[in-house]
Amino acid sequence: MGTVIVGVAGTLLGVLFGGDLQHLQASRTHRWQRDDALGKLKQAAYAEFLRSISASYGQAMAGQRTRTEDARLHAVTAEIEVLADREVSGPVRDLTDAIVDVHSKLAEGAGVEQATLAAVDRRRLEVVALFKADLGITQT
Template sequence: MGSVVVGVIGTLLGVLIGVVAQQAQAKRSHRWQREDVLNSQRWQREDVLGSAKRAVYAEYLRSISASYAQAISGQRTRTEDAHLLAATAELEILSGPEVAEPARDLVDTVMKVHERIATGSGVPKAEVDAVDRRRLEIVDLFKADLGLPTRASTAHGSGRSRP
């Protein structure tokens, strides 16, 4: 009879330990699933934000190029200025100040220089080159914000310098 009691107690303890272990495993599994869902949602939001930023950054840069093309042709309709200002407004919403502020500053300079080019008032090549260098710096800011390699990181990584 003693061995039966020991057997029953052992069985009950085994069942109890099994239930506790199963509950712990279920909680752990549930926590992992919840974390996976939250991570998946976060990644989806980041993908959407990254896509929106890419589109705005591309429109911003396209508008600068189109504005310059209008300026050198002397047919400045200011439509690209409107596109550039709209892209800048979106950029300020989607990006942090470390990207938005330099981009906003460049817009003011670009519009002034392009206006002077269009009117034929003579803009020194050095000034146009300086604006273009600032544009390239903005491109690097955009790339860094999107997690893409920049001109500087590419130059350092390859051992070659780029102009």
């Protein structure tokens, strides 16, 4: 009788332990999938942000400022603010404001000092480095 009780208790403990392990593994898998999906969303938003900067600069240099790229730039900035931490989204918002201002002046022909352009480009490169760090891309 005692061996039967030990056998049944062992079986029940095994079922409980196995269920806990299965639940833990399912939780880990879910977290990995969520992190992977978030990484892909961030990567797409970061790429769109940089593409919008380039397109906005092209419009400004051509003097044909339709503001479509400004709208895209603001939209993707808002998306980054939702997806990324403040360490990334803060500099992105600041850079967006600077870019819209500088590109507007360029398009108007108001003249922008080379030092100002260089400073904005330096900030862009700093944001690119933040993007890479956030995505876990090692820099060489």
